[in-house]
Amino acid sequence: MWTSTTTLPEIVMKLRAARRVLVLTHLKPDGDAVGSSIALVRTLNQPGPWNNGGTPRAKAWYYGPPPPWIEDIAGTTPHAVLGRHDVPGAEQPEEPDVIAVLDTGSWTQLEPVADWLGPRSQRAIIVDHHAQGDPELAPLRYINVQSAAVCEIVAELCRQLLGVDGIRDLPKDIATPLYLGLATDTGWFRHSNVTPGVMHTAADLLAAGAEHVRLYSLTEQNSRARLALIGRALASIELHCGDRLALMCVTEQDFRETGATPGDAGGLTDFTQSLPSVQVSAFFSAASPSEFGLADDGKPVTKISLRSKSFEPAVDVNIVAKALGGGGHVRAAGTRMQATIREAKERIIELVSAQFAAATKG
Numbered sequence: 001m002w003t004s005t006t007t008l009p010e011i012v013m014k015l016r017a018a019r020r021v022l023v024l025t026h027l028k029p030d031g032d033a034v035g036s037s038i039a040l041v042r043t044l045n046q047p048g049p050w051n052n053g054g055t056p057r058a059k060a061w062y063y064g065p066p067p068p069w070i071e072d073i074a075g076t077t078p079h080a081v082l083g084r085h086d087v088p089g090a091e092q093p094e095e096p097d098v099i100a101v102l103d104t105g106s107w108t109q110l111e112p113v114a115d116w117l118g119p120r121s122q123r124a125i126i127v128d129h130h131a132q133g134d135p136e137l138a139p140l141r142y143i144n145v146q147s148a149a150v151c152e153i154v155a156e157l158c159r160q161l162l163g164v165d166g167i168r169d170l171p172k173d174i175a176t177p178l179y180l181g182l183a184t185d186t187g188w189f190r191h192s193n194v195t196p197g198v199m200h201t202a203a204d205l206l207a208a209g210a211e212h213v214r215l216y217s218l219t220e221q222n223s224r225a226r227l228a229l230i231g232r233a234l235a236s237i238e239l240h241c242g243d244r245l246a247l248m249c250v251t252e253q254d255f256r257e258t259g260a261t262p263g264d265a266g267g268l269t270d271f272t273q274s275l276p277s278v279q280v281s282a283f284f285s286a287a288s289p290s291e292f293g294l295a296d297d298g299k300p301v302t303k304i305s306l307r308s309k310s311f312e313p314a315v316d317v318n319i320v321a322k323a324l325g326g327g328g329h330v331r332a333a334g335t336r337m338q339a340t341i342r343e344a345k346e347r348i349i350e351l352v353s354a355q356f357a358a359a360t361k362g
């Protein structure tokens, strides 16, 4: 069962007792993944009674193409960006006592380190807010699907680890990456996952000095290549299911001709949600097998991102993504298929039509 098996105070005890902690997160780390992992590493490396006066003992690993701003956020905080051919653990001969896995709990999202993590999974602790995961990945799991971002949970974890009264008392360099995760997972506080709790946490992080203006300009900038790619994507929009389903795509040719990279295709799924008739948005992007740690056997890979508006009849896009081997949340989910964009579109039309039919009946 994908449920919590532990509490934050118990995780705090384990982390405080650990001599070395490795922090892992999902492939192609986003703002929540990078923000939560950097915040936790900085917290564990803070000078304190639990780490012999401040010897750095925690480190984060990233894999899959990282966002262009990763070094600006991570700075000198111990971290490694593993390349496709890097062997996990080669540069870290000392074994971690605890492996903290943040913002995911599924083997497919940890593909590049799965072989390394497998025999060490008894030492892993998952902190996640996703609706699905692989329970056998770690015996200790703290999962809260109500949390808008894993950074919302990790903010409280950092508070308890440092033993401060409130989130507003966290050091500025810990508050800033936490704010990044909260902001990006809520679409800068616009999505349906925004709650009073999210705003309270955001306010506390701002009070702690989170550099929100720097974060926004750092992560929300467009390059000319990305704007050209957005132009291609907008030109590709198709409507189905009585204008309730919007499809948008970027092909391998679009990437080549605009000079855009896979990282430039982020956040495009939200564009078609601005059409009043649209309830479900699907975005298809040509991907290289290596992006997902797959062998390149010449088969095309299509990445699919799904969004659903919350008005009735509500469509659960997590069910759609799950049917294709992916997952996520009710309103935002994703998957990948070894298929052409055309084939992937057909499957999505089929699955979303079935969801509309079910929603109307129910």
Ligand SMILES: [Mn+2]
Pocket: 032, 033, 103, 129, 148, 149, 150, 185
């Ligand atoms: Mn997240």
